[in-house]
Amino acid sequence: MNRGRKTRPRHSSQDGVYFAMEDLLSYGLLTFATLALPSLGLCLAIKVTKYFNLAYGDIVTAGAFLALLMNLSFKINIGIALLISIALTALLGVFLHKVVFKALMEAKVGPLTLLVVSLGVGLVIRNVVLIGWGPQPYQFNTPLTRAKHLGPFFFTPNQIVMILICILVAIGIFLMLRYTQLGRLMRATSDNPSLSLIRGISIEKVYTYTWIIACGLAAIGGVFMGMLGTIKPGMGEEALVTLFACLIVGGIENPYGAVVGALITAFAMEATAIWISPPYKVVSAYLLMFFILLIKPSGIFGREKIQWKYFLGFLRSRQ
Amino acid sequence: MNILEIRDLDSGYGKALILQDLSIDVKEGGFTAIIGPNGAGKTTLLRTIFSLCDLYKGTISFRGKDITRIKAENLSDIGLNYVPQEESIFPSLTVFENLRMGSVKEKSREKISSRLERVYNRFPVLEKRHGQSAGTLSGGERQMLAVGCALMTDPDLLLLDEPTAGLAPTLVEGLFQDIAKLNTEGRSLLLVEQNAKMALQYAHEAYILEGGRIKQHDDAANLLKSEEIIKHYLSV
Amino acid sequence: MEILSWILTIATIVAIYSIMGLALNVHFGYTNLPNFGIAGFFAVGAYASAILTAPHRFREMEIFAGFPGGVAGRIEAPFIVGLLAAIVLAGVVGLIIGIPLLRLREDYLAVASIGIAQTIYYVAVNELWLTTGSAGIRLIPMPTGNRYLYFLLVLLLLAIAYWVVNRFYSTPIGRVWRGVREDEVITASLGKSIFRSRMSAWIAGCSIMGAAGCLWAHYSMAIQPGEFVPTTTFLVWIFVIVGGLRNNKGILLGAILIMGFFEQGTRFLPAIGAPYIMPAIRLIIIGVLLVVFVRFRPQGVLPERHKKIEAHIR
Ligand SMILES: Nc1ncnc2c1ncn2[C@@H]1O[C@H](COP(=O)(O)OP(=O)(O)OP(=O)(O)O)[C@@H](O)[C@H]1O
Ligand SMILES: [Mg+2]
Secondary structure, eight states: OOOGGGGGOSSSSSSSHHHHHHHHHHHHHHHHHHHHHHHHHHHHHHHHOOOOOOTHHHHHHHHHHHIIIIIIIIIOHHHHHHHHHHHHHHHHHHHHIIIIIIHHHHHOHHHHHHHHHHHHHHHHHHHHHHHHHHOOOOOOOOOOOOEETTTEEEEEEHHHHHHHHHHHHHHHHHHHHOOOOOOHHHHHHHOOHHHHHHOOOOOHHHHHHHHHHHOOOOHHHHHHHHHHHHHTTTTHHHHHHHHHHHHHHHHHOHHHHHHHHHHHHHHHHHHHHHHOOOGGGGHHEEEEEHHHHHTTTOTTTTTSSSOOOHHHTTTTTOO | EEEEEEEEEEETTTTEEEEEEEEEEEEETTTEEEEOOOOOSSHHHHHTTOOOOOEEEHHHHEETEEEEOOHHHGGGGGGGGEOOOOOOOOOSSSSHHHHHHHTTTTTOOOHHHHHHHHHHHHHHHHTTTTTTTGGSHHHHHHHHHHHHHHTOOOSSSEEEEOOOTTHHHHHHHHHHHHHHHHHHTTOOEEEEOOHHHHHHOOOOOEEETTTTTEEEEEOOOOHHHHHHHHIIIOOO | HHHHHHHHHHHHHHHHHHHHHHHHHHHHHHTOOOOOOOHHHHHHHHHHHHHHOOHHHHHHHHHTTTTTOSTSSSSOOOOOHHHHHHHHHHHHHHHHHHHTTTSHHHHHHHHHHHHHHHHHHHHHOHHHHHOOOOGGGOOOOOSSSSSSHHHHHHHHHHHHHHHHHHHHHHHHHHHHHHHHOOOHHHHHHHHHHHHHHHHHHHHHHHHHHHHHHHHHHHHHSSGGGGGGGGGHHHHHHHHHHHHHTTTTHHHHHHHIIIIIIIIIIGGOOOOOOOOHHHHHHHHHHHHHHHHHHHHOOOSSOOOOTTOOOTTHHH
């Protein structure tokens, strides 16, 4: 997620702090736009299916490469390529669920077994992409646009569209969860799958729809990451732990938390890049994750109190 | 005429065989109670009927039709419903949404709203709380909601697993009357109860389950008089 | 002669990976701590030993080539110092990381430990003064001076690791570990501190991984951060699962099957097309193998002795 910092003119002679803040706002928001939707998707997947799917990062990669295929090989406009990629990635997700995970879930294996299996699945996706496209980075073919000042922000029109799409889609998902039948079914299945069966809910269908949504969001995230940086087979794997950081900050099964967590993580990462060291921005997301796990494992919106005692007195505590 | 017939049933969880050689009948319009000590396998029995346990042997027929192959999610379609012992509601959904989940497969809006109205009439407190998240309900309200949800499919046979567990004695009486009313309206009931005295007072017949096997089966009134039962289950 | 050298290469790599597999067995098999940060501890051990034992010549060459010249090559300690440092440092890093991690539920621990390994990777890439960055450390001495003797050394250490890990299984502490795995509540009620016993298993495993890292550094004589990516971790997991989780013999067998035949054995086949294609095909096969094994034979080729394995992995 190395965004094109070159689009931005450097003001060397002017007030550095002011521009650092401006950088933070703009890049923070852009990083947020790349993280928010995949972290929301991963959150929904975990919320409903109750296991950590570590292939999700590679599904993000697949989304980016499917869009790349449309955009570069078939010369389709990036917007339409995005839509096609959403559909194809969703299809991929459903395929993986039906072929690999469904049988294991029905056999009632534990979440850890599913996690291990998902690693294998991720390995396969990543290397199929590698064989198809090679290790070199790619970029989308997008019309060249100039960045403009917008209040304290500094964005190209493409970037504004990305941020808007991100916010609108997130709101759409929230409304869907709150007010539609599918949203109710997803929440019910998340609460208690065996009661859902008793009530007559086909949880297999709910899992399928959840994967469609989660993978669609992964595709958007992958394309956005590609728009701001480069597209390469390892991009999703790199992003995966960052996505988990977003989720853990916000509370792992809380969709609102996933988006807020993405916002916090994005700004923490960009602040690190500006004031500490750019290569360590991903590490700052991990450190944030460990910090939250240490003091408040249920995330910032969790019910439990902050457990400073773990942080301060861990050597003396027994359990 | 029996609405539910269980014959020579063996079932359990994975390799753990819990129920052995069980045969149970519920009469059409009947009210059958199952009583027994903790760990006797009562919950396992209801879960087996609802295809949530592993069945090794035996048949379960509902209205003469074998239902052992039907998936849990489709049993409510044929007129069967189940109020589980624990976690019988979705805590993060509102009361209304919980009831709506009760009739998830029903397409006709009129049917849904008329059933909803009936549930609200039966348990007015639910209507008062209909927008409240179900996780915040009191124990009694939860049980009413759980029964209400099961009624949303208008079942002919209702399986109830200790619906009065944890309720105050006054509420127990009330809930039993509500349950008995369901029976007088024509629904068949299979009730699992710890509170043997109440159960035997309201039910028509009862089975006593111990260690995964049926120990005794008789009319509820006879059991209520039986010395042994009084000694084991009714002396408080 | 070429064939012999080829077999030697494979055997050495298999032996080093087997040591990591045994360490994973201490973590996951004995104590149910799913460590997905193996590559991180492997890197700590490798770098600790490499930095300490790299010859002065390496530092001089770096400076000659115009780099500032870091810690590596300042000390030129003997191999045994490097090995001990690798073991101790990996254990210390394990201790520090374990404090937040070991309180977590197992799936959280899995994800968080990936983050740890990635953090160590980023440090290896970016802290030039310590690790010379992505160029890596070269000229690491091979202690015996001869690959045959070195293989024997690796075998010796593998034997020691095998013995130690097997001992753990039957000693009181091993029983407490397995007790924690089976039932935390009962073990806690016996007055055992779950956190401490988990921590001791965690540190023991991390140290063994550090030792494996040291052996790797001195075998390949040059290390780069790119060798310590998550794929390394996953390979260990995969052969442990295929060979037989919780059975030390199974782990050796899995290492030979997966690391020997697939990962290393096919390395010397003629390349098809671009150089990245064969490794990618290998990894695809390994990924599919993992899925198939977990689906159809979760206990691996060799199951744990007289234990109901399904109960643990499921
Ligand atoms: N998922 C499970 N796996 C294995 N054994 C189980 C499982 N659930 C219950 N059992 C065992 O089955 C036996 C019967 O349990 P069940 O829940 O049916 O008892 P019950 O009669 O409903 O008891 P209670 O009155 O306490 O509710 C118990 O010994 C219990 O330990
Ligand atoms: Mg019960």
